[in-house]
Amino acid sequence: MTQEQWGQVQQTLLQTVGRNNFKNWIEPLQFDNLSDGVATFHVPTSFLGNYVSQNFGDVIRYQMSATGADVRRVRFEVADGPAKPSPKPAAERAAPATNGQAGPVVHSPARTAPRDDLLPAAPLDPRFTFDSFVVGKPNELAHAAARRVAEGGAVTFNPLFLYGGVGLGKTHLMHAIAHELSSRRPDLNVVYLSAEQFMYRFVQALRDRKMMDFKELFRSVDVLMVDDVQFIAGKESTQEEFFHTFNALVDQNRQIIISADRAPGEIKDLEDRIKSRLQCGLVVDLHPTDYELRLGILQSKVEIQRAQYPDLVLADGVLEFLAHRISTNVRVLEGALTRLFAFASLVGREITHELTQDCLADVLRASERKITVEEIQRKVSEHYNIRLSDMIGPKRLRNFARPRQVAMYLCKQLTSRSLPEIGRHFGGRDHTTIMHGVRRIEELRAQDGQIAEDLELLRRTLEA
Numbered sequence: 001m002t003q004e005q006w007g008q009v010q011q012t013l014l015q016t017v018g019r020n021n022f023k024n025w026i027e028p029l030q031f032d033n034l035s036d037g038v039a040t041f042h043v044p045t046s047f048l049g050n051y052v053s054q055n056f057g058d059v060i061r062y063q064m065s066a067t068g069a070d071v072r073r074v075r076f077e078v079a080d081g082p083a084k085p086s087p088k089p090a091a092e093r094a095a096p097a098t099n100g101q102a103g104p105v106v107h108s109p110a111r112t113a114p115r116d117d118l119l120p121a122a123p124l125d126p127r128f129t130f131d132s133f134v135v136g137k138p139n140e141l142a143h144a145a146a147r148r149v150a151e152g153g154a155v156t157f158n159p160l161f162l163y164g165g166v167g168l169g170k171t172h173l174m175h176a177i178a179h180e181l182s183s184r185r186p187d188l189n190v191v192y193l194s195a196e197q198f199m200y201r202f203v204q205a206l207r208d209r210k211m212m213d214f215k216e217l218f219r220s221v222d223v224l225m226v227d228d229v230q231f232i233a234g235k236e237s238t239q240e241e242f243f244h245t246f247n248a249l250v251d252q253n254r255q256i257i258i259s260a261d262r263a264p265g266e267i268k269d270l271e272d273r274i275k276s277r278l279q280c281g282l283v284v285d286l287h288p289t290d291y292e293l294r295l296g297i298l299q300s301k302v303e304i305q306r307a308q309y310p311d312l313v314l315a316d317g318v319l320e321f322l323a324h325r326i327s328t329n330v331r332v333l334e335g336a337l338t339r340l341f342a343f344a345s346l347v348g349r350e351i352t353h354e355l356t357q358d359c360l361a362d363v364l365r366a367s368e369r370k371i372t373v374e375e376i377q378r379k380v381s382e383h384y385n386i387r388l389s390d391m392i393g394p395k396r397l398r399n400f401a402r403p404r405q406v407a408m409y410l411c412k413q414l415t416s417r418s419l420p421e422i423g424r425h426f427g428g429r430d431h432t433t434i435m436h437g438v439r440r441i442e443e444l445r446a447q448d449g450q451i452a453e454d455l456e457l458l459r460r461t462l463e464a
Protein backbone atom coordinates (compact mmCIF):
# COMPACT_ATOMS: atom_id res chain seq x y z
CA MET A 1 0.00 0.00 0.00
CA THR A 2 1.35 3.41 -0.99
CA GLN A 3 1.15 6.59 1.07
CA GLU A 4 -1.38 7.82 -1.44
CA GLN A 5 -3.60 4.81 -0.89
CA TRP A 6 -3.29 5.27 2.87
CA GLY A 7 -4.40 8.86 2.26
CA GLN A 8 -7.56 7.50 0.64
CA VAL A 9 -8.15 5.11 3.52
CA GLN A 10 -7.80 8.08 5.85
CA GLN A 11 -10.59 9.87 4.02
CA THR A 12 -12.89 6.91 4.57
CA LEU A 13 -11.83 6.67 8.21
CA LEU A 14 -12.66 10.33 8.65
CA GLN A 15 -16.23 9.54 7.59
CA THR A 16 -16.43 6.46 9.75
CA VAL A 17 -14.99 7.67 13.04
CA GLY A 18 -16.01 11.33 12.93
CA ARG A 19 -13.83 14.40 12.82
CA ASN A 20 -12.80 14.54 16.47
CA ASN A 21 -11.79 10.93 16.74
CA PHE A 22 -10.01 11.26 13.46
CA LYS A 23 -8.00 14.31 14.51
CA ASN A 24 -7.11 12.85 17.86
CA TRP A 25 -6.34 9.28 16.97
CA ILE A 26 -5.96 8.63 13.27
CA GLU A 27 -4.18 11.72 12.06
CA PRO A 28 -1.13 11.19 14.31
CA LEU A 29 -0.52 7.76 12.74
CA GLN A 30 2.26 7.58 10.18
CA PHE A 31 1.83 4.74 7.77
CA ASP A 32 5.15 2.95 7.30
CA ASN A 33 4.64 -0.22 5.30
CA LEU A 34 2.48 -3.24 4.61
CA SER A 35 4.20 -6.55 4.44
CA ASP A 36 3.03 -10.14 4.93
CA GLY A 37 -0.42 -8.95 5.90
CA VAL A 38 0.92 -6.69 8.67
CA ALA A 39 0.40 -2.94 8.33
CA THR A 40 2.92 -0.99 10.41
CA PHE A 41 2.38 2.54 11.63
CA HIS A 42 4.62 4.90 13.53
CA VAL A 43 3.01 6.58 16.49
CA PRO A 44 4.27 9.41 18.69
CA THR A 45 3.73 7.53 21.96
CA SER A 46 3.20 3.92 22.95
CA PHE A 47 0.09 5.00 24.75
CA LEU A 48 -1.43 6.34 21.56
CA GLY A 49 -0.45 3.13 19.77
CA ASN A 50 -2.11 0.93 22.39
CA TYR A 51 -5.16 3.04 22.47
CA VAL A 52 -5.64 3.14 18.72
CA SER A 53 -4.93 -0.55 18.49
CA GLN A 54 -7.64 -1.37 21.02
CA ASN A 55 -10.24 1.03 19.83
CA PHE A 56 -9.67 1.60 16.15
CA GLY A 57 -7.52 -1.38 15.14
CA ASP A 58 -10.43 -3.27 13.61
CA VAL A 59 -11.85 -0.38 11.70
CA ILE A 60 -8.42 0.55 10.27
CA ARG A 61 -7.78 -3.04 9.22
CA TYR A 62 -11.25 -3.27 7.73
CA GLN A 63 -10.94 -0.07 5.71
CA MET A 64 -7.47 -0.98 4.46
CA SER A 65 -8.71 -4.41 3.40
CA ALA A 66 -11.64 -2.78 1.63
CA THR A 67 -9.14 -1.29 -0.86
CA GLY A 68 -8.18 -4.85 -1.80
CA ALA A 69 -4.99 -4.95 0.28
CA ASP A 70 -4.19 -8.04 2.34
CA VAL A 71 -4.21 -6.64 5.86
CA ARG A 72 -4.58 -9.17 8.64
CA ARG A 73 -3.01 -7.21 11.45
CA VAL A 74 -2.10 -3.64 12.28
CA ARG A 75 0.97 -2.82 14.33
CA PHE A 76 2.00 0.41 16.00
CA GLU A 77 5.61 1.32 16.69
CA VAL A 78 6.81 4.30 18.62
CA ALA A 79 8.58 6.52 16.10
CA ASP A 80 11.71 7.53 17.98
CA GLY A 81 12.33 5.02 20.69
CA PRO A 82 10.59 5.58 24.03
CA ALA A 83 7.48 7.66 24.31
CA LYS A 84 8.04 11.36 24.43
CA PRO A 85 6.49 12.90 27.50
CA SER A 86 5.31 16.00 25.68
CA PRO A 87 3.67 17.50 23.83
CA LYS A 88 0.80 15.09 24.11
CA PRO A 89 -1.90 15.08 21.47
CA ALA A 90 -5.05 16.80 22.68
CA ALA A 91 -7.07 13.64 22.99
CA GLU A 92 -4.39 11.81 24.86
CA ARG A 93 -4.56 14.37 27.59
CA ALA A 94 -8.08 13.19 28.02
CA ALA A 95 -7.26 9.53 27.80
CA PRO A 96 -8.58 6.67 29.93
CA ALA A 97 -7.13 6.13 33.33
CA THR A 98 -5.08 3.04 33.85
CA ASN A 99 -7.47 1.64 36.39
CA GLY A 100 -9.42 -0.32 33.85
CA GLN A 101 -12.42 1.98 34.01
CA ALA A 102 -13.19 3.36 30.61
CA GLY A 103 -13.82 7.05 30.93
CA PRO A 104 -16.30 9.35 29.31
CA VAL A 105 -15.88 10.73 25.83
CA VAL A 106 -14.97 14.35 25.60
CA HIS A 107 -15.48 15.91 22.26
CA SER A 108 -13.77 19.18 22.90
CA PRO A 109 -10.65 18.00 24.68
CA ALA A 110 -9.03 21.41 24.63
CA ARG A 111 -11.71 22.83 26.87
CA THR A 112 -11.28 20.19 29.50
CA ALA A 113 -7.55 19.74 29.34
CA PRO A 114 -6.67 21.41 32.65
CA ARG A 115 -8.77 18.85 34.54
CA ASP A 116 -7.79 15.84 32.54
CA ASP A 117 -7.26 13.62 35.55
CA LEU A 118 -10.93 13.88 36.35
CA LEU A 119 -12.35 13.48 32.91
CA PRO A 120 -10.43 10.96 30.87
CA ALA A 121 -11.78 10.03 27.47
CA ALA A 122 -12.76 6.84 25.77
CA PRO A 123 -13.81 6.80 22.16
CA LEU A 124 -17.29 6.50 20.88
CA ASP A 125 -17.82 3.32 18.97
CA PRO A 126 -17.21 4.44 15.37
CA ARG A 127 -19.77 1.92 14.13
CA PHE A 128 -22.62 3.35 16.18
CA THR A 129 -23.85 6.04 13.81
CA PHE A 130 -27.28 7.03 12.56
CA ASP A 131 -26.36 5.59 9.18
CA SER A 132 -25.88 2.15 10.63
CA PHE A 133 -29.00 2.29 12.80
CA VAL A 134 -31.88 0.44 11.20
CA VAL A 135 -35.22 2.05 11.89
CA GLY A 136 -38.45 0.10 12.26
CA LYS A 137 -41.75 0.47 14.07
CA PRO A 138 -40.36 -0.53 17.50
CA ASN A 139 -37.68 2.14 17.56
CA GLU A 140 -38.90 4.87 15.26
CA LEU A 141 -39.92 7.29 17.96
CA ALA A 142 -36.66 6.91 19.87
CA HIS A 143 -34.77 7.35 16.63
CA ALA A 144 -36.71 10.48 15.68
CA ALA A 145 -36.13 12.02 19.11
CA ALA A 146 -32.43 11.19 18.96
CA ARG A 147 -32.19 12.75 15.50
CA ARG A 148 -33.84 15.90 16.74
CA VAL A 149 -31.44 16.27 19.64
CA ALA A 150 -28.50 15.54 17.35
CA GLU A 151 -29.37 18.57 15.23
CA GLY A 152 -27.94 20.62 18.06
CA GLY A 153 -30.61 23.31 17.79
CA ALA A 154 -32.52 24.94 20.61
CA VAL A 155 -33.20 22.59 23.52
CA THR A 156 -36.84 21.60 23.27
CA PHE A 157 -37.12 18.63 25.59
CA ASN A 158 -34.87 18.16 28.53
CA PRO A 159 -33.87 15.53 29.34
CA LEU A 160 -34.33 13.11 26.50
CA PHE A 161 -34.83 9.83 28.33
CA LEU A 162 -34.35 6.67 26.27
CA TYR A 163 -35.19 3.34 27.77
CA GLY A 164 -35.58 -0.24 26.68
CA GLY A 165 -34.45 -3.81 27.27
CA VAL A 166 -30.97 -5.21 26.85
CA GLY A 167 -29.33 -4.82 23.46
CA LEU A 168 -32.06 -2.82 21.79
CA GLY A 169 -29.86 0.06 20.67
CA LYS A 170 -29.81 2.63 23.50
CA THR A 171 -26.05 2.97 23.51
CA HIS A 172 -25.97 2.90 19.73
CA LEU A 173 -28.38 5.84 19.57
CA MET A 174 -26.48 7.81 22.19
CA HIS A 175 -23.19 7.37 20.39
CA ALA A 176 -24.90 8.32 17.14
CA ILE A 177 -26.10 11.55 18.73
CA ALA A 178 -22.57 12.30 19.96
CA HIS A 179 -21.04 11.58 16.53
CA GLU A 180 -23.55 13.75 14.78
CA LEU A 181 -23.27 16.60 17.25
CA SER A 182 -19.52 16.60 17.15
CA SER A 183 -19.51 16.91 13.40
CA ARG A 184 -22.35 19.46 13.17
CA ARG A 185 -21.41 21.49 16.19
CA PRO A 186 -17.71 21.06 16.97
CA ASP A 187 -18.00 24.09 19.23
CA LEU A 188 -20.12 22.12 21.71
CA ASN A 189 -18.61 20.29 24.61
CA VAL A 190 -20.32 16.92 24.45
CA VAL A 191 -19.71 14.46 27.24
CA TYR A 192 -20.86 10.86 27.07
CA LEU A 193 -20.34 8.51 29.99
CA SER A 194 -22.00 5.64 31.74
CA ALA A 195 -23.61 6.20 35.11
CA GLU A 196 -20.99 3.89 36.52
CA GLN A 197 -18.23 6.13 35.21
CA PHE A 198 -20.02 9.13 36.65
CA MET A 199 -19.99 7.47 40.04
CA TYR A 200 -16.39 6.43 39.68
CA ARG A 201 -15.30 10.01 38.82
CA PHE A 202 -17.33 11.33 41.68
CA VAL A 203 -15.77 8.98 44.19
CA GLN A 204 -12.33 9.74 42.80
CA ALA A 205 -12.93 13.48 43.10
CA LEU A 206 -14.05 13.02 46.71
CA ARG A 207 -10.99 10.96 47.48
CA ASP A 208 -8.61 13.42 45.83
CA ARG A 209 -10.41 16.41 47.31
CA LYS A 210 -11.19 17.75 43.88
CA MET A 211 -14.90 18.20 44.23
CA MET A 212 -14.78 21.80 43.08
CA ASP A 213 -13.06 20.72 39.88
CA PHE A 214 -15.55 17.92 39.45
CA LYS A 215 -18.53 20.22 39.83
CA GLU A 216 -17.07 22.87 37.61
CA LEU A 217 -16.21 20.32 34.98
CA PHE A 218 -19.62 18.72 34.78
CA ARG A 219 -21.35 22.04 34.88
CA SER A 220 -19.31 23.27 31.93
CA VAL A 221 -20.57 20.73 29.43
CA ASP A 222 -23.03 21.68 26.72
CA VAL A 223 -24.48 18.23 26.21
CA LEU A 224 -24.32 15.57 28.90
CA MET A 225 -25.17 11.98 28.09
CA VAL A 226 -25.41 9.42 30.85
CA ASP A 227 -25.91 5.80 29.84
CA ASP A 228 -27.53 3.14 32.06
CA VAL A 229 -28.64 5.56 34.74
CA GLN A 230 -30.32 2.72 36.68
CA PHE A 231 -26.84 1.98 37.95
CA ILE A 232 -26.95 4.85 40.45
CA ALA A 233 -30.12 3.49 42.08
CA GLY A 234 -29.45 2.85 45.74
CA LYS A 235 -26.20 4.86 45.69
CA GLU A 236 -27.18 7.82 47.74
CA SER A 237 -24.36 10.29 47.48
CA THR A 238 -23.86 9.64 43.78
CA GLN A 239 -27.56 10.30 43.27
CA GLU A 240 -27.28 13.49 45.22
CA GLU A 241 -24.42 14.73 43.09
CA PHE A 242 -26.12 13.60 39.91
CA PHE A 243 -29.23 15.51 40.94
CA HIS A 244 -27.26 18.73 41.45
CA THR A 245 -25.38 18.33 38.20
CA PHE A 246 -28.62 17.64 36.41
CA ASN A 247 -30.35 20.70 37.83
CA ALA A 248 -27.43 23.00 37.17
CA LEU A 249 -27.33 21.94 33.53
CA VAL A 250 -31.08 22.14 33.01
CA ASP A 251 -31.08 25.61 34.56
CA GLN A 252 -28.49 26.68 32.01
CA ASN A 253 -30.57 25.14 29.25
CA ARG A 254 -27.95 22.54 28.41
CA GLN A 255 -29.11 19.33 26.80
CA ILE A 256 -29.15 16.17 28.85
CA ILE A 257 -29.67 12.70 27.40
CA ILE A 258 -30.19 9.73 29.66
CA SER A 259 -30.65 6.06 29.02
CA ALA A 260 -31.87 3.28 31.27
CA ASP A 261 -33.20 -0.22 31.08
CA ARG A 262 -36.63 0.87 32.27
CA ALA A 263 -38.87 3.91 32.61
CA PRO A 264 -37.89 6.50 35.26
CA GLY A 265 -40.85 5.65 37.46
CA GLU A 266 -39.89 2.00 37.50
CA ILE A 267 -36.31 2.37 38.64
CA LYS A 268 -36.27 1.06 42.17
CA ASP A 269 -34.24 2.86 44.85
CA LEU A 270 -34.03 6.03 42.84
CA GLU A 271 -35.07 9.11 44.76
CA ASP A 272 -38.49 10.44 43.84
CA ARG A 273 -37.18 13.90 43.09
CA ILE A 274 -34.78 12.39 40.54
CA LYS A 275 -37.50 10.25 39.03
CA SER A 276 -39.71 13.25 38.59
CA ARG A 277 -36.85 15.28 37.11
CA LEU A 278 -36.13 12.52 34.64
CA GLN A 279 -39.75 12.48 33.58
CA CYS A 280 -39.82 16.19 32.84
CA GLY A 281 -38.58 16.00 29.30
CA LEU A 282 -39.33 13.46 26.65
CA VAL A 283 -39.43 9.82 27.71
CA VAL A 284 -39.30 7.37 24.81
CA ASP A 285 -38.86 3.65 24.79
CA LEU A 286 -37.27 1.21 22.43
CA HIS A 287 -39.73 -1.63 22.06
CA PRO A 288 -38.63 -5.21 21.60
CA THR A 289 -37.75 -5.80 17.97
CA ASP A 290 -40.28 -7.28 15.59
CA TYR A 291 -39.58 -9.63 12.72
CA GLU A 292 -39.28 -6.88 10.09
CA LEU A 293 -36.79 -4.89 12.13
CA ARG A 294 -34.70 -7.95 12.87
CA LEU A 295 -34.62 -8.83 9.20
CA GLY A 296 -33.68 -5.25 8.29
CA ILE A 297 -30.85 -5.28 10.82
CA LEU A 298 -29.59 -8.63 9.53
CA GLN A 299 -29.68 -7.40 5.96
CA SER A 300 -27.65 -4.36 6.87
CA LYS A 301 -25.15 -6.30 9.01
CA VAL A 302 -24.70 -8.94 6.34
CA GLU A 303 -23.13 -6.35 4.10
CA ILE A 304 -20.33 -5.91 6.61
CA GLN A 305 -19.78 -9.66 6.70
CA ARG A 306 -19.82 -9.85 2.93
CA ALA A 307 -17.07 -7.26 2.73
CA GLN A 308 -14.98 -9.42 5.01
CA TYR A 309 -15.83 -12.74 3.36
CA PRO A 310 -16.53 -11.84 -0.25
CA ASP A 311 -16.43 -15.46 -1.45
CA LEU A 312 -19.06 -16.87 0.88
CA VAL A 313 -22.44 -17.79 -0.55
CA LEU A 314 -25.50 -17.17 1.58
CA ALA A 315 -28.52 -19.32 0.74
CA ASP A 316 -31.94 -17.75 0.36
CA GLY A 317 -34.06 -17.77 3.45
CA VAL A 318 -31.25 -17.98 6.02
CA LEU A 319 -31.65 -14.40 7.18
CA GLU A 320 -35.42 -14.84 7.39
CA PHE A 321 -34.89 -17.97 9.45
CA LEU A 322 -32.60 -16.14 11.86
CA ALA A 323 -34.97 -13.18 12.14
CA HIS A 324 -37.74 -15.61 13.03
CA ARG A 325 -35.82 -17.69 15.45
CA ILE A 326 -33.63 -15.22 17.31
CA SER A 327 -35.93 -12.76 18.91
CA THR A 328 -34.00 -12.00 22.07
CA ASN A 329 -31.94 -8.94 21.27
CA VAL A 330 -29.94 -7.35 18.52
CA ARG A 331 -26.61 -8.08 20.13
CA VAL A 332 -27.34 -11.81 20.01
CA LEU A 333 -28.54 -11.50 16.44
CA GLU A 334 -25.37 -9.70 15.41
CA GLY A 335 -23.16 -12.17 17.24
CA ALA A 336 -24.93 -15.08 15.53
CA LEU A 337 -24.30 -13.61 12.11
CA THR A 338 -20.63 -12.97 12.80
CA ARG A 339 -20.20 -16.47 14.09
CA LEU A 340 -22.01 -17.97 11.13
CA PHE A 341 -19.79 -16.24 8.59
CA ALA A 342 -16.61 -17.04 10.47
CA PHE A 343 -17.64 -20.69 10.75
CA ALA A 344 -18.65 -20.98 7.09
CA SER A 345 -15.37 -19.45 6.01
CA LEU A 346 -13.47 -21.85 8.22
CA VAL A 347 -15.14 -24.92 6.82
CA GLY A 348 -15.30 -23.41 3.33
CA ARG A 349 -19.00 -24.09 2.84
CA GLU A 350 -22.04 -22.24 1.63
CA ILE A 351 -24.22 -20.81 4.40
CA THR A 352 -27.27 -23.03 4.18
CA HIS A 353 -30.11 -23.69 6.58
CA GLU A 354 -28.38 -26.83 7.70
CA LEU A 355 -25.06 -25.16 8.37
CA THR A 356 -26.86 -22.39 10.27
CA GLN A 357 -28.61 -24.89 12.49
CA ASP A 358 -25.38 -26.76 13.16
CA CYS A 359 -23.32 -23.71 13.87
CA LEU A 360 -25.87 -21.86 15.97
CA ALA A 361 -27.56 -24.76 17.76
CA ASP A 362 -26.90 -23.29 21.21
CA VAL A 363 -28.02 -19.76 20.31
CA LEU A 364 -31.16 -21.09 18.66
CA ARG A 365 -31.97 -23.20 21.67
CA ALA A 366 -31.36 -20.36 24.09
CA SER A 367 -33.56 -17.95 22.22
CA GLU A 368 -36.36 -20.35 21.59
CA ARG A 369 -39.52 -18.40 21.70
CA LYS A 370 -41.79 -18.93 24.60
CA ILE A 371 -44.85 -19.22 22.41
CA THR A 372 -46.77 -22.29 23.44
CA VAL A 373 -48.93 -24.64 21.44
CA GLU A 374 -51.91 -23.71 23.62
CA GLU A 375 -51.40 -20.04 22.91
CA ILE A 376 -51.32 -20.70 19.18
CA GLN A 377 -54.45 -22.79 19.33
CA ARG A 378 -56.27 -20.12 21.28
CA LYS A 379 -55.23 -17.27 18.98
CA VAL A 380 -56.06 -19.21 15.84
CA SER A 381 -59.50 -20.22 17.10
CA GLU A 382 -60.22 -16.61 18.04
CA HIS A 383 -59.04 -15.45 14.65
CA TYR A 384 -61.33 -17.85 12.77
CA ASN A 385 -64.07 -17.45 15.30
CA ILE A 386 -64.43 -21.13 16.16
CA ARG A 387 -64.45 -22.89 19.50
CA LEU A 388 -61.15 -24.18 20.83
CA SER A 389 -62.74 -27.59 21.35
CA ASP A 390 -63.72 -27.71 17.67
CA MET A 391 -60.22 -26.85 16.60
CA ILE A 392 -58.70 -29.64 18.65
CA GLY A 393 -61.56 -32.11 18.28
CA PRO A 394 -62.17 -34.70 15.58
CA LYS A 395 -64.65 -32.80 13.35
CA ARG A 396 -63.55 -32.79 9.73
CA LEU A 397 -65.66 -29.89 8.57
CA ARG A 398 -63.57 -27.57 6.46
CA ASN A 399 -64.49 -24.67 8.73
CA PHE A 400 -62.59 -26.43 11.48
CA ALA A 401 -60.03 -28.37 9.49
CA ARG A 402 -58.40 -25.38 7.82
CA PRO A 403 -57.87 -23.36 11.03
CA ARG A 404 -56.60 -26.55 12.62
CA GLN A 405 -54.00 -26.93 9.89
CA VAL A 406 -53.07 -23.27 10.23
CA ALA A 407 -52.50 -23.84 13.94
CA MET A 408 -50.41 -26.96 13.23
CA TYR A 409 -48.31 -25.00 10.78
CA LEU A 410 -47.74 -22.17 13.26
CA CYS A 411 -46.83 -24.66 15.99
CA LYS A 412 -44.19 -26.13 13.72
CA GLN A 413 -42.87 -22.68 12.78
CA LEU A 414 -42.97 -20.93 16.11
CA THR A 415 -42.26 -23.60 18.68
CA SER A 416 -39.58 -26.21 19.00
CA ARG A 417 -42.11 -29.00 19.48
CA SER A 418 -41.67 -32.13 17.41
CA LEU A 419 -44.45 -33.39 15.13
CA PRO A 420 -45.53 -36.16 17.56
CA GLU A 421 -45.64 -33.65 20.41
CA ILE A 422 -47.78 -31.29 18.36
CA GLY A 423 -49.96 -34.24 17.46
CA ARG A 424 -50.56 -34.96 21.13
CA HIS A 425 -51.79 -31.39 21.62
CA PHE A 426 -54.24 -31.85 18.76
CA GLY A 427 -56.31 -34.58 20.33
CA GLY A 428 -53.67 -37.28 19.98
CA ARG A 429 -53.29 -37.07 16.21
CA ASP A 430 -50.56 -38.96 14.46
CA HIS A 431 -47.39 -37.09 13.42
CA THR A 432 -48.11 -37.82 9.74
CA THR A 433 -51.41 -35.95 10.06
CA ILE A 434 -49.53 -32.97 11.45
CA MET A 435 -46.97 -33.18 8.65
CA HIS A 436 -49.74 -33.29 6.09
CA GLY A 437 -51.39 -30.25 7.67
CA VAL A 438 -48.16 -28.30 7.71
CA ARG A 439 -47.45 -29.14 4.06
CA ARG A 440 -50.96 -28.21 3.00
CA ILE A 441 -50.62 -24.78 4.56
CA GLU A 442 -47.21 -24.33 2.98
CA GLU A 443 -48.80 -24.96 -0.42
CA LEU A 444 -51.77 -22.74 0.27
CA ARG A 445 -49.57 -19.99 1.54
CA ALA A 446 -47.99 -19.71 -1.89
CA GLN A 447 -51.31 -19.85 -3.76
CA ASP A 448 -53.85 -18.17 -1.56
CA GLY A 449 -53.33 -14.53 -0.61
CA GLN A 450 -55.90 -14.72 2.17
CA ILE A 451 -54.13 -17.59 3.91
CA ALA A 452 -50.79 -15.82 3.57
CA GLU A 453 -52.31 -12.72 5.12
CA ASP A 454 -53.90 -14.69 7.96
CA LEU A 455 -50.60 -16.38 8.75
CA GLU A 456 -48.74 -13.12 8.80
CA LEU A 457 -51.27 -11.48 11.06
CA LEU A 458 -51.34 -14.43 13.45
CA ARG A 459 -47.58 -14.61 13.59
CA ARG A 460 -47.36 -10.95 14.45
CA THR A 461 -49.98 -11.22 17.15
CA LEU A 462 -48.24 -14.22 18.65
CA GLU A 463 -44.82 -12.61 18.56
CA ALA A 464 -45.98 -9.28 19.94
Ligand SMILES: Nc1ncnc2c1ncn2[C@@H]1O[C@H](COP(=O)(O)OP(=O)(O)OP(=O)(O)O)[C@@H](O)[C@H]1O
Nearest residue numbers: 132133134165166167168169170171172297330331
Ligand atom coordinates in the same frame (compact mmCIF):
# COMPACT_ATOMS: atom_id res chain seq x y z
N1 LIG B 1 -31.78 -0.63 15.17
C1 LIG B 1 -30.53 -1.09 15.12
N2 LIG B 1 -29.82 -1.06 13.96
C2 LIG B 1 -28.57 -1.53 13.90
N3 LIG B 1 -27.90 -2.06 14.95
C3 LIG B 1 -28.55 -2.12 16.12
C4 LIG B 1 -29.88 -1.64 16.28
N4 LIG B 1 -30.27 -1.84 17.55
C5 LIG B 1 -29.22 -2.39 18.17
N5 LIG B 1 -28.19 -2.57 17.32
C6 LIG B 1 -26.88 -3.18 17.62
O1 LIG B 1 -27.04 -4.10 18.69
C7 LIG B 1 -25.96 -4.05 19.59
C8 LIG B 1 -26.46 -3.72 20.98
O2 LIG B 1 -26.95 -2.39 21.01
P1 LIG B 1 -26.66 -1.38 22.21
O3 LIG B 1 -25.32 -1.65 22.83
O4 LIG B 1 -26.91 0.01 21.73
O5 LIG B 1 -27.79 -1.84 23.19
P2 LIG B 1 -28.26 -1.24 24.58
O6 LIG B 1 -29.73 -0.99 24.44
O7 LIG B 1 -27.41 -0.11 24.98
O8 LIG B 1 -28.04 -2.50 25.51
P3 LIG B 1 -27.60 -2.60 27.06
O9 LIG B 1 -28.86 -2.48 27.83
O10 LIG B 1 -27.02 -3.98 27.12
O11 LIG B 1 -26.62 -1.52 27.34
C9 LIG B 1 -25.00 -3.00 19.04
O12 LIG B 1 -23.99 -3.62 18.30
C10 LIG B 1 -25.88 -2.17 18.12
O13 LIG B 1 -25.15 -1.61 17.06
